[in-house]
Amino acid sequence: MKYLQILAIVILCASCASTSTDQTIDLQGKWLEKHGADVKNVNTRQDNSEMIPQMPQAFRYNGFQIINDRYDNYTGFQEVVSDSSGGRSLKYYGHLTDYRLSGDSLEIYNPITKKYYLKGVLDVQNDDSVILVKRGDSTRYERQIIENYENFDRIELDASRCFGTCPNFSISISQKGDINFEGKAYTPLKGKYVSQASFPLVDYVFSKFEQQPILKYQDRYEDGGTDQQTITLRFYQAGKLVKTIEDYGTASPQELLWAIQPLKNLYLRDELNWERIQKENN
Numbered sequence: 001m002k003y004l005q006i007l008a009i010v011i012l013c014a015s016c017a018s019t020s021t022d023q024t025i026d027l028q029g030k031w032l033e034k035h036g037a038d039v040k041n042v043n044t045r046q047d048n049s050e051m052i053p054q055m056p057q058a059f060r061y062n063g064f065q066i067i068n069d070r071y072d073n074y075t076g077f078q079e080v081v082s083d084s085s086g087g088r089s090l091k092y093y094g095h096l097t098d099y100r101l102s103g104d105s106l107e108i109y110n111p112i113t114k115k116y117y118l119k120g121v122l123d124v125q126n127d128d129s130v131i132l133v134k135r136g137d138s139t140r141y142e143r144q145i146i147e148n149y150e151n152f153d154r155i156e157l158d159a160s161r162c163f164g165t166c167p168n169f170s171i172s173i174s175q176k177g178d179i180n181f182e183g184k185a186y187t188p189l190k191g192k193y194v195s196q197a198s199f200p201l202v203d204y205v206f207s208k209f210e211q212q213p214i215l216k217y218q219d220r221y222e223d224g225g226t227d228q229q230t231i232t233l234r235f236y237q238a239g240k241l242v243k244t245i246e247d248y249g250t251a252s253p254q255e256l257l258w259a260i261q262p263l264k265n266l267y268l269r270d271e272l273n274w275e276r277i278q279k280e281n282n
Helices: 004-020 199-210 254-264
Strands: 028-031 063-067 070-073 078-080 087-094 099-102 107-110 115-126 128-136 136-146 154-159 168-174 178-186 191-196 220-222 230-237 241-247
Touching: 063 254, 070 107, 070 136, 099 115, 115 136, 154 199, 154 254, 168 199, 168 254, 230 254, 241 254
Parallel strands: 220 241
Antiparallel strands: 028 063, 028 136, 063 070, 078 087, 099 107, 107 115, 115 128, 128 136, 154 168, 154 230, 168 178, 178 191, 230 241
């Protein structure tokens, strides 16, 4: 009888070890939410972590990327802060942050709260498919093939005014890291400025666009509403303008909206040193 009890324990431990091995997966790469996936009958776990801000309405499905052991939050980290005089401004923390695997849980470091939050409990389907479970909600993510379509040497972005306080500005970045910015309204910087970006930052901003079929996108996307902001993108190759895309009311394809975010928020990055361009005397 004692022998049978020991054998049962050994078999149970072996089964547990097998389950743990099945959950092992390399998360490096690009992951997009799969719509309409059947994610029933998976284990759920409640957590006591802080609630994080909801995803903006414009972002119609979720996704993330893990690059060189860094978690890329496509929507970025930002918050509205108030100063002593009652003024409000946008604080931008970028898109890349730390992550960790705690058992079968994927946890993301939030630079705003300076704490890790639960992205979800991992239920590994296979090497290219995982389910993340959080507070009873289950979302399936599938690994995507990363392709490079076009190389650009310069990208420009214009953000128009809207019926409200949309930042009105123009910004451009080159492969050499040259940044030009002109703040017109509702921006912390007013007037024309220049700055220099580091190579990793340049590579990050450009890669977001170069991993998409930019030249096959429509010239204009719009949602049919009124009084919304228009984002205009211009792409250059060998010094020549090769593509212009206008987005009215965040109506562009999902991944283009994600790519716009790092460039659109570039002027808010703390590590950039801005030099004002002196106005010419008339």
